[in-house]
Amino acid sequence: MVLKYDLACRFPSDRNTLALDDQFLWGSALMISPVLAEGIIEREIYFPYDAWYDYYTGEPIEWIGDRMTVQAPADTIPLHIRGGHIIPTQGPAMNTLMSRQEPMGVIVAIGLNRKASGDLFWDDGESQDTVEKTTYSMVQYSFVQDKLTVAVNNTSGRLTGMKLSEFEFLGVELKPESILYNGGTIDSYTYDPATLKLTVNLDHNLITGLELKLNKIWYNTVVV
Template sequence: MIAPVTDEGARTVQVYIPSSPWYNFYNGSMIPVQNQSISINAPLETIPILLRGGAIVPTQGFANNTKLSRMQPFGLIIIPDLNGNAVGDLFYDDGESIDTITAKSYFLATFKWSSSTSQLTMMVD
């Protein structure tokens, strides 16, 4: 969840935290509340980002355009839920096709993590 500041000069932002564990992207700390709004610090140099427990978020290094981005490696941020499990998808199109889905010119992977087995599985469509 990205929580941008929308008020000029503000250094905090009000964020509604839905039901499930949420974590600060930058330091990994768990947000101590659920189902309520909280105020989050938002200094100029930082955009507040929260990660939901149970998610797997693909990451990729920076590039100046999509062609160059294809040369950057992927990473995964795994945020287990309270049971130690997580799941997430990576959808990556070919960068050229207009009708990517119909043409099936994409890569789709589903990742699953289990803390009990310390195992990450990947299923490719």
């Protein structure tokens, strides 16, 4: 279950988070910093000491453990991803049923220890008691030693036919020399040196799982 957390709950040793009442975490991975006054187009955000990335651009935040002013136009809520997490994504559509047919993606927000993990719970979106009846799928994502592994546990959650098409790796300082997809070299990727984001495009059946190995890459993070 996803819960809303005060930053002090996740960063109890950081005294700067105690007085923050206009920033919060959604689960462990997303920090939301809404604008609470009319006509404001920027706001100051405190970033606890950890790796953080702009959700919209993928660009890493340099001022960790400090405050930073960010742009907040009327159509955008400041949203940041905490390093060390992998977030499943899916494109929008006209309704929920159509949206569930859209290809899936993942955002790999590389942590200070150069690792990341996450999972996806998936059922038919309608039936009750899917956990008790085990009529669901659990997809587990793990990024360790420059390799992303996607493993599917229990395939009864209607994953058949679903595609995993886009992988965004955040915090990659230099373009990798090569990328291996289930052992074979691929060239369907782009790298943006301005945002340090690596994007890999595939046409993969999610139900089978996969491995993506990034060969000889560098990060903007420090191993801790």
